[in-house]
Amino acid sequence: GAGVSQSPSNKVTEKGKDVELRCDPISGHTALYWYRQSLGQGLEFLIYFQGNSAPDKSGLPSDRFSAERTGGSVSTLTIQRTQQEDSAVYLCASSLMDGIYEQYFGPGTRLTVT
Amino acid sequence: AQSVTQLDSQVPVFEEAPVELRCNYSSSVSVYLFWYVQYPNQGLQLLLKYLSGSTLVKGINGFEAEFNKSQTSFHLRKPSVHISDTAEYFCAGGNQGGKLIFGQGTELSVKP
Numbered sequence: 325g326a327g328v329s330q331s332p333s334n335k336v337t338e339k340g341k342d343v344e345l346r347c348d349p350i351s352g353h354t355a356l357y358w359y360r361q362s363l364g365q366g367l368e369f370l371i372y373f374q375g376n377s378a379p380d381k382s383g384l385p386s387d388r389f390s391a392e393r394t395g396g397s398v399s400t401l402t403i404q405r406t407q408q409e410d411s412a413v414y415l416c417a418s419s420l421m422d423g424i425y426e427q428y429f430g431p432g433t434r435l436t437v438t
Numbered sequence: 439a440q441s442v443t444q445l446d447s448q449v450p451v452f453e454e455a456p457v458e459l460r461c462n463y464s465s466s467v468s469v470y471l472f473w474y475v476q477y478p479n480q481g482l483q484l485l486l487k488y489l490s491g492s493t494l495v496k497g498i499n500g501f502e503a504e505f506n507k508s509q510t511s512f513h514l515r516k517p518s519v520h521i522s523d524t525a526e527y528f529c530a531g532g533n534q535g536g537k538l539i540f541g542q543g544t545e546l547s548v549k550p
Contacts, residue, residue: 328481355536367528367540374536383537415481419536427538429474429481 326350328430330416336436337406345401345433349418356399357419357427358391362412370414373399374421406437440464442531444541452549453521459514459544461529471512472530472538473503482528488512499523524548 486497
């Protein structure tokens with residue numbers, strides 16, 4: 325079956341612009357996660373959605389970052405007024421439920437802020 | 439603070455040799471432990487996971503890991519590596535909340 329998909333695969337933007345990154349989770353998966361992978365910081369948790377519960381936003385680095393999940397499926401991560409330090413690979417993962425269930429990762433979106 | 443530490447950033451090894459990639463976790467992080475592999479320009483793929491029960495966990499591609507509570511370790515091993523095992527390996531800890539705490543990664547380089 326189809327895995328987690330992310331778009332775009334690459335995004336180059338100018339400092340100060342807003343960007344939107346999209347994640348399509350595996351059908352039927354109720355939990356969705358966003359992580360960021362960068363050279364200096366490794367893999368960092370950003371935000372997590374589980375069903376209809378309030379999202380866990382504890383990993384978002386600043387109020388320029390936000391995410392939503394519509395209809396319990398597709399998620400969009402938005403970065404406003406991008407900065408060079410936002411350059412990273414943004415990974416999305418989904419799982420059947422939270423906790424012990426395996427997280428399946430998408431290929432990522434490589435964001436470059438110039 | 440929750441943390442997962444991978445003790446080696448790079449591990450070079452010859453083909454068919456055994457390998458061990460080391461991982462330690464803080465006792466606050468973990469109920470569950472995972473090893474993921476990332477091949478170049480690809481997403482992460484689960485190798486194996488420890489949830490409870492037997493401390494020796496077997497995964498895909500001939501990898502295994504041993505959970506050691508007294509040493510707070512979860513080292514990954516393979517008795518004989520192949521060129522195709524060249525990749526970056528991540529240890530991660532999770533709990534009922536779902537989010538994973540990752541180590542910094544270990545780059546395994548298998549040479550002929």
